[in-house]
Every structure is written in C-alpha cells, then in structure tokens.
C-alpha cells in the first residue's frame with residue numbers, strides 16, 4: 001500500500017530554496033525534480049566543467065519529461081524545459097551556495113570523511129533553520145550527522161536512479177532527527193513528486209538492504225556457473241516481473257558501487273555472510289569493468 005503522508009500547507013511551503021551538493025548522476029536528477037516542482041535550486045560541484053555537463057544532462061532529461069507530459073503541445077513543453085532550467089543556478093562554493101537554503105541535499109562521493117568535511121563547513125555557515133539531508137546509499141545517517149551541531153535538523157533523503165523516473169523516496173529518520181524535520185522532509189518529497197516511505201537508520205535502509213544482497217546472490221550464482229548471465233536476467237524479468245535482471249542492474253548501478261557498498265558493510269558487519277566479498281566482482285572491478293559507464297561489466301555496451 002502506498003502511504004502518502006500529507007501535511008499542512010505551512011509545512012508544504014516551508015522549503016522554497018534547495019541547494020544540491022554534487023552534480024553527478026544523482027545530484028543532477030535531484031536538482032531536476034526540484035526545479036520541475038517549482039523550487040529555486042542551486043547545484044554545486046567542484047568545477048564549472050562538471051556543472052556544464054550536469055546542466056546538459058538535466059536539459060536532455062527535462063526534454064524527455066516534456067515530450068511525455070506535453071506531447072500534444074510542444075510549445076508548452078519548451079516553456080516547461082526553459083522555466084525549469086532557469087530555476088537551476090550553479091556554483092562551486094558550497095558554503096556561499098547554502099546561505100539562502102531552506103534545505104541542503106548532499107549527493108557527493110560516498111566517503112564518510114569527505115561528507116564530514118562538507119557538513120562541518122556548511123553547519124558553521126548555513127542559517128539556523130536550514131535542514132541538511134544526505135542521499136547516501138550505504139552509510140549511516142547518524143554517523144554522517146556526527147559532524148554537525150544541528151542533529152535535529154539532519155536526516156536522509158535517499159533517491160533512486162534514474163531520479164526523474166523512479167517514484168520512491170526513502171526518508172530516513174536518524175536517532176536525533178526531530179519530528180518537525182522529518183515531517184518537512186516527507187512533505188518536500190511529496191512536493192517533488194515522489195512517494196515517500198519512512199526508514200530507520202539501518203544499513204541500506206529498505207531498498208538497498210534487499211537489493212544489494214539480491215544482486216550479490218545473483219553474482220554468486222553466475223560465479224558458480226549455475227546459469228548464464230542472460231538466463232539469470234531473463235529469469236528475474238519474466239519470472240518475477242523485474243524491469244531489469246540483477247546482473248543488468250548491477251552493471252547499471254556500477255560494479256564499483258556494488259563492491260564499495262558490500263565491502264563497507266562486510267567490514268562493519270563481518271558476521272553477515274550475505275555481505276561477504278565476491279571474487280568475481282572484485283576481479284571485474286580490478287580490470288576496470290565497472291558496467292555501463294565503462295562499456296563493459298557482465299555485458300558489453302556500445
């Protein structure tokens with residue numbers, strides 16, 4: 001059952017200005033859905049070169065959305081794209097970009113130290129009311145929040161790839177996230193068009209706690225030679241109704257990302273055999289076969 005939490009109009013309008021830090025795959029998508037929903041967005045990354053690429057991909061993806069929504073009215077579609085694009089400013093200094101933010105969503109590299117450095121700087125400079133959220137896939141929200149004083153205004157907003165298409169948002173309530181912050185995050189998520197679920201700060205929240213071991217088991221099954229990659233993927237698409245098979249999905253998410261998540265959890269929870277390292281996954285990553293983004297993983301891509 002989809003549970004949409006509604007809230008008062010005061011909460012709905014609590015967030016108007018969003019700063020998204022990290023303009024990669026996820027940050028670009030988060031900036032896009034925020035701008036589509038009428039939010040003023042500042043997208044931050046390390047260089048203007050990266051930001052130019054982010055803007056290009058956002059423009060293309062907005063075009064795909066416009067084609068769908070305004071298929072009989074291309075003029076309205078163009079207006080939708082240009083107005084959404086105009087709501088996204090870019091910057092390379094996260095501190096000044098957060099001065100006017102009601103919400104900061106962090107989508108930078110999955111590294112605890114780098115996330116801590118960023119949030120420490122932001123905490124010292126952002127207005128008191130600003131809510132901080134991390135889009136982390138696998139790290140603990142409480143551990144990331146250790147870097148800030150405003151622990152009541154810190155939570156998780158975990159989106160899914162591709163952000164403009166996937167309808168779920170996991171809203172993570174950390175140990176010290178206040179009810180007001182949680183409710184504002186739920187209302188904001190709904191406002192940007194997502195169905196929100198509530199998660200505790202447990203490894204992988206809900207989706208990745210199920211998806212990562214599932215992908216790992218599929219790789220082990222293939223590694224043992226129990227079935228071909230193609231047959232494993234066909235099995236889960238036609239036998240269980242998944243849009244992609246597990247090995248296709250592993251390639252899509254990135255084999256480095258899968259390995260990184262498993263290694264981190266294995267270190268933290270060595271007794272959980274589902275998180276054990278997988279020799280075949282390690283081999284592919286060491287060969288630079290990271291999936292779709294490098295042109296080869298379990299499959300080859302043009």
Ligand code: CAA
Nearest residue numbers: 061064065068137159160161162164165208243244249253
């Ligand atoms: N931006 C905007 N629109 C996009 C898009 C993007 N990046 N990618 C695809 N679309 C749109 C297409 O335009 C298309 O729209 P229409 O149906 O109106 O034509 C629609 O989405 C379907 O796309 P395609 O026809 O190209 O391809 P598809 O039907 O195979 O769907 C898919 C692609 C949506 C990715 C689908 O295969 C899918 O749902 N796969 C599973 C994805 C998944 O599980 N994601 C979660 C990964 S785990 C994660 O993200 C968490 C983590 O922390 C690692």
Ligand code: NAD
Nearest residue numbers: 022023024025026027045046107108109110135136137161
């Ligand atoms: P990505 O590599 O595509 O993008 C990360 C971006 O952050 C890069 O453009 C990089 O230049 C920038 N960056 C790095 N350090 C920075 C800093 N200190 N300040 C500003 N920008 C910085 O990665 P991604 O896939 O978008 O993942 C980002 C976050 O989202 C990670 O925490 C990841 O775990 C999480 N996530 C990823 C997925 C996925 O499927 N890829 C899904 C959900 C969540």
